[in-house]
Amino acid sequence: MFDEHRVGLQPILHKVWSPIGQRSKAKVNLRYEWTYVYGFVHPNSGQTEWFILPRVNVDWFNLALKEFAQAVGAGQKKRLLLVLDGAGWHRSTRLEIPEGIELEILPPYSPELQPAERLWKLADEPIANRCFQTIEAIEDLLVEQCQTLTTTMQQHIHKLTEYSWWPA
Secondary structure (H helix, E strand, O other): EEEEEEEOOOOOOOOHHHHOOOOOOOOOOOOEEEEEEEEEEOOOOOEEEEEEEEOHHHHOOOOOHHHHHHOOOOOOOOOOOEEEEOOOHOOOOOOOOOOOOEEOOOOOOOHHHOHHHHHHHHHHHHOOOOOOOOOOHHHHHHHHHHHHHHHHHHHHHHHHOOOOOOOO
């Protein structure tokens, strides 16, 4: 399963507790600068591969696919089915699909069928309700969070992304 997620200088706001009668306050940076988290997940095992890239388009997706295929050893002897949404760069004629990777495009307007969508609340945890001055500061925290998710949270990710309809 694969999906990408946009993160930027505009904060991700989550609910917070505040004393009765007082409004909670949040700093907001209204600058439009973004980075993108590309997430690959194997629902049965909870294994993930993460890439933080500056854009979403065919060229960057080609790079992510190539790096993913190398990271998981996809090739002639190991074939993988990668389920993803129907974004334009996922269906482009310029797409370079590495050997060992097959793509399955989900029907339009069906995020409930995409287990990778559930990764974003985990990836957002260290940056939610915080204001950052630079996109690099956000990327640094995202790198740490992605490493944590990959190394210590496989069981949690497995429970979060394994849907009953997904074959074991």
